[in-house]
Amino acid sequence: VKRRVVVTGCGVVTAAGLAVDxxxxxxxxxxxxxxxxTGFAHPDLPGLLGAEVDLPPEDRLPENAHRDRCGxxxxxxxxxxxxxxxxxxxxxxxxxxxxxxVTMGEERQVGDLSERGKTQGLAxxxxxxxxxxxxxxxxxxxAATLGLGGPVLLNATACSSGNAAVAWGYELVxxxxxxxxxxxxxxxxxxxxxxxxxxxxALSKGICRPFDAHRDGVSFxxxxxxxxxEELEHARRRGAIILAEVAGYGLSNDVxxxxxxxxEGDGVRRAILQALAxxxxxxxxxxxxxxxxxxxxxxxxxxxxxxxxxxxxxxSTLPTSSIKSIxxxxxxxxxxxxxxxxxxxLVHQAVPPTVNLAEPDPAFGMDFVPGKGRAMRVDTCLNLxxxxxxxxxxxxxxxxxx
Amino acid sequence: VTAGVAMTGVGVLTPLADDLAALGAALRAGRRTITPAxxxxxxxxxxxxxxxATKYANVRGMRLYNRTTRLGICAxxxxxxxxxxxxxxxxxxxxxxxxxxxxxxDTLIEYDRGLATVGIQQTNPALMPLAIxxxxxxxxxxxxxxxxxxxxxxxxGASGLDALGLGARxxxxxxxxxxxxxxxxxxxxxxxxxxxxxxQLAPADAxxxxxxxxxGTALGEAGAAVILERSDHxxxxxxxxxxxxxxxxxxxxxxxxxxxxxxxxxxxTALAAAGVDRDGVALVSxxxxxxxxxxxxxARALAALFKETAPVPVxxxxxxxxxxxxxxxxxxxxxxxxALRAGTAPPIAGLEQPAVSGxxxxxxxxxxxxxxxxxxxxxxxxxCAAAVxxxxxxxxx
Numbered sequence: 169v170k171r172r173v174v175v176t177g178c179g180v181v182t183a184a185g186l187a188v189d190x191x192x193x194x195x196x197x198x199x200x201x202x203x204x205x206t207g208f209a210h211p212d213l214p215g216l217l218g219a220e221v222d223l224p225p226e227d228r229l230p231e232n233a234h235r236d237r238c239g240x241x242x243x244x245x246x247x248x249x250x251x252x253x254x255x256x257x258x259x260x261x262x263x264x265x266x267x268x269x270v271t272m273g274e275e276r277q278v279g280d281l282s283e284r285g286k287t288q289g290l291a292x293x294x295x296x297x298x299x300x301x302x303x304x305x306x307x308x309x310x311a312a313t314l315g316l317g318g319p320v321l322l323n324a325t326a327c328s329s330g331n332a333a334v335a336w337g338y339e340l341v342x343x344x345x346x347x348x349x350x351x352x353x354x355x356x357x358x359x360x361x362x363x364x365x366x367x368x369x370a371l372s373k374g375i376c377r378p379f380d381a382h383r384d385g386v387s388f389x390x391x392x393x394x395x396x397x398e399e400l401e402h403a404r405r406r407g408a409i410i411l412a413e414v415a416g417y418g419l420s421n422d423v424x425x426x427x428x429x430x431x432e433g434d435g436v437r438r439a440i441l442q443a444l445a446x447x448x449x450x451x452x453x454x455x456x457x458x459x460x461x462x463x464x465x466x467x468x469x470x471x472x473x474x475x476x477x478x479x480x481x482x483x484s485t486l487p488t489s490s491i492k493s494i495x496x497x498x499x500x501x502x503x504x505x506x507x508x509x510x511x512x513x514l515v516h517q518a519v520p521p522t523v524n525l526a527e528p529d530p531a532f533g534m535d536f537v538p539g540k541g542r543a544m545r546v547d548t549c550l551n552l553x554x555x556x557x558x559x560x561x562x563x564x565x566x567x568x569x570x
Numbered sequence: 571v572t573a574g575v576a577m578t579g580v581g582v583l584t585p586l587a588d589d590l591a592a593l594g595a596a597l598r599a600g601r602r603t604i605t606p607a608x609x610x611x612x613x614x615x616x617x618x619x620x621x622x623a624t625k626y627a628n629v630r631g632m633r634l635y636n637r638t639t640r641l642g643i644c645a646x647x648x649x650x651x652x653x654x655x656x657x658x659x660x661x662x663x664x665x666x667x668x669x670x671x672x673x674x675x676d677t678l679i680e681y682d683r684g685l686a687t688v689g690i691q692q693t694n695p696a697l698m699p700l701a702i703x704x705x706x707x708x709x710x711x712x713x714x715x716x717x718x719x720x721x722x723x724x725x726x727g728a729s730g731l732d733a734l735g736l737g738a739r740x741x742x743x744x745x746x747x748x749x750x751x752x753x754x755x756x757x758x759x760x761x762x763x764x765x766x767x768x769x770q771l772a773p774a775d776a777x778x779x780x781x782x783x784x785x786g787t788a789l790g791e792a793g794a795a796v797i798l799e800r801s802d803h804x805x806x807x808x809x810x811x812x813x814x815x816x817x818x819x820x821x822x823x824x825x826x827x828x829x830x831x832x833x834x835x836x837x838x839t840a841l842a843a844a845g846v847d848r849d850g851v852a853l854v855s856x857x858x859x860x861x862x863x864x865x866x867x868x869a870r871a872l873a874a875l876f877k878e879t880a881p882v883p884v885x886x887x888x889x890x891x892x893x894x895x896x897x898x899x900x901x902x903x904x905x906x907x908x909a910l911r912a913g914t915a916p917p918i919a920g921l922e923q924p925a926v927s928g929x930x931x932x933x934x935x936x937x938x939x940x941x942x943x944x945x946x947x948x949x950x951x952x953x954c955a956a957a958v959x960x961x962x963x964x965x966x967x
Contacts, residue, residue, distance in 0.1 A: 210685075210690075211689075212689050212690040212691070213690070261824070262821070262835065265822070266822075270703070271702065271703070271704070272702065272703070273703060275678065275682070278675075278678050278679055278682045279682055279686070281679070281682075281760070282679070282682045282683045282685070282686035282687075283686055285683060285686075286686060286687060290759065290760070290763060293760050293763040293764050293767070294764065294767065295764060295767040295768035295769075296764070296768070297760060297761075297764040298760075298761050298764035298765050298768065298770075299764075299768075299950065299951070301672070301675060301760075301761075301764075302671045302672065302724060302726055302951075303671070303703060303724045304671055304724045304725045304726055304729075304949065304951060304953070305951060308822070308949070308951035308952055308953065311822045311824055311952070312822075312824045312825075312951075312952060314824075315824045315825075316822060316824055317821055317822050317823070317824055317828070317832060317835075318821065318822065319732075319819075319820040319821065319822070320725070320820070320822040320952075320953050321723060321725065321732060321736075321820070322723065322724045322725060323721060323722060323723055323724070324670075324702075324703035324704045324707075324722040324723075324724060325704050325707075325720065325721055325722060326702060326704040326708070329704075332721065336736070339736075339739060343739065345819065345820075345839075359682065359685055359686075360678070360681065360682055360685065360698065360701060360702075363685050363690045363693075363698070364695075364698035364699070364701075366690065367690060367695040367698060368695070368698070419665075419718065419719040419740075419745060420662070420717065420718065420719065421665075421666075421711050421716055421717050421718065421719055421720040422717075423711060423712055423715050423716065423717045425712075426631075426699045426700075426705070426708055426709065426712060427699045435717075438662060438717075442745075555704060556699065556702060556704065556705075556708070557699075557702075557704055557705065557707070557708025557709075557711070557712070557720065558708065558711070558712070558720065559704065559708070559711075559719070559720045559721070
């Protein structure tokens with residue numbers, strides 16, 4: 169009998185909220201949290217915008233709050249998800265693992281070294297740098313703090329990392345390697361991401377507008393999203409509240425370009441098709457798509473083409489939205505935060521909107537749920553993520569009924 | 571779950587040799603390649619002399635890639651050729667899993683230092699996409715057309731075995747017809763300096779593994795790659811497997827005091843997944859690299875694992891090659907297979923006085939009987955991994 173995987177807890181740390189309920193209401197309200205940056209600046213890029221997290225003091229890491237921010241975000245979301253699931257008490261913690269995805273992860277450690285290196289040269293390299301610079305520190309720190317002894321994986325598939333972490337968590341639970349996995353993603357705002365996207369002309373000059381005719385690039389955010397993925401019978405035995413089922417996933421890689429997505433969305437299409445096929449889900453069963461929707465001209469075009477290739481004429485009426493318009497593109501965290509949004513859509517029977525959508529691209533002709541969230545029946549939904557370098561992940565989420 | 575996954579091609583690039591049979595012979599001869607580090611002579615390291623990537627692979631954009639990425643690309647090329655696999659003919663059927671904790675790091679440092687010192691406009695924009703942790707994997711996937719998936723796993727010393735385990739699972743479950751699993755490592759100056767200042771690196775002449783005189787590790791360059799295929803896929807195209815991935819498990823020690831138990835748990839779980847009893851293990855290929863506390867943890871875990879069986883020979887190739895971090899686990903697995911095939915295991919170079927008694931450390935080339943090896947690895951932060959590899963397929967397959 170195949171082991172089924174359900175969600176029993178969620179934690180988010182986003183500009184839209186530090187608690188799941190607040191986060192969800194902010195999404196439905198269609199507020200936009202992309203604002204002038206306060207905690208990060210670069211002299212070559214005045215007037216930067218982004219969606220920053222107001223992290224309370226108790227969630228900050230004591231040694232260096234700026235440099236260690238990614239770790240603080242990840243741990244804060246992990247703690248919230250674990251508390252939400254109520255899974256630790258009496259649990260065999262050796263059977264609980266961690267899968268975490270990042271795009272840049274600990275890049276601020278290198279930024280800190282670069283700044284100190286301007287005057288100190290290689291003398292700026294301290295004994296702790298090697299340990300801090302490895303992104304596996306983030307997942308290891310979560311496991312160590314929570315006393316977990318199951319498999320601990322850190323994956324980097326760029327902006328699909330958070331969704332990929334859900335996929336690996338699903339694999340660990342279905343394979344029997346773990347009874348539960350804390351799966352998610354985290355990233356913070358970094359110099360490299362802003363400067364790099366600026367040089368590639370992929371950074372929005374204003375606020376990102378996914379699927380809009382005048383979209384001009386990404387707006388970044390920071391944050392983390394974590395989910396407790398648990399084997400169904402394990403969850404039932406302990407009387408856990410089951411929020412949703414992770415039915416499975418699909419993977420693909422564009423093999424097109426180191427930065428640009430495939431223009432026809434070929435990789436995204438293949439990931440969706442694999443996700444549908446491996447979960448036995450007919451396309452007509454999909455009620456909602458949580459799109460990658462970065463707001464760059466090429467991403468949105470390729471993604472729309474992929475959706476039309478899979479869903480045909482139904483794509484025009486299939487509710488599809490991008491919460492990156494609300495909390496910015498949180499890179500490695502994005503797929504995980506969007507996975508939390510999919511879970512909440514199934515729980516609350518509503519879908520979040522795409523905001524800043526003043527003039528939907530007329531070439532697209534789809535239902536992007538503009539402006540405000542929408543109450544509707546949601547039994548099955550897809551979470552799409554596409555990463556720099558062409559790595560695509562599509563996860564399938566189902567409503568759990570008694 | 572991972573039974574039925576064949577290893578049909580291997581590629582290795584190490585300071586001792588660039589093919590597996592020659593590497594096995596050099597290790598059995600007790601050769602070691604640890605010399606004073608060029609930039610920090612107080613510590614030892616193992617470098618591949620005269621490495622020229624274009625000798626192995628012709629890939630567009632290679633001149634922009636850092637040394638670790640080049641090692642990964644070249645090892646992948648060798649493995650594909652060894653498997654006789656035409657990546658293009660696989661269409662969407664080839665996947666990639668890269669073990670990489672640090673493969674991007676020197677490019678990231680270079681790019682970020684430019685941003686800090688000369689500003690955006692004067693910094694080479696072509697470096698930006700290569701400074702992202704997923705970039706080495708993306709470039710390897712792009713080079714060889716890995717359309718099924720491209721995944722990068724970071725777990726320091728446990729990365730290689732984790733990558734092997736995930737690759738085997740994805741192939742075994744039909745996500746790809748074949749999967750390139752790659753691990754590569756070339757230490758940058760900042761990494762070496764930091765570890766040296768942390769007291770983690772030993773002088774070249776004092777580098778010992780499992781030895782009571784161990785004083786730290788020595789970083790070593792390496793590239794390693796293996797092609798995984800479902801056994802039926804390999805058989806259908808007439809490929810001769812070099813070995814099989816029979817089982818894998820990973821665990822975590824949330825408290826340093828639990829590390830020995832966590833590694834023991836990983837090993838027993840991997841053996842159970844493989845359907846192999848402890849007395850069915852012919853060889854242990856250990857991850858020990860000369861850091862005293864990690865060597866002791868591994869030695870105690872192995873002593874406990876085999877306390878009720880006949881002594882199982884323990885090899886530790888880092889004693890000869892240094893610690894290639896993300897490349898190490900795969901190298902250990904491949905060398906173990908080669909030793910099983912040769913019927914002789916390599917000695918642990920330089921080992922004279924074991925720090926922990928119990929395991930059957932190899933101090934001379936030793937004949938082997940059996941065809942199953944257990945491979946173990948740890949990370950300094952608590953991750954533990956184990957894999958079971960064999961020359962023959964599981965009997966129930």
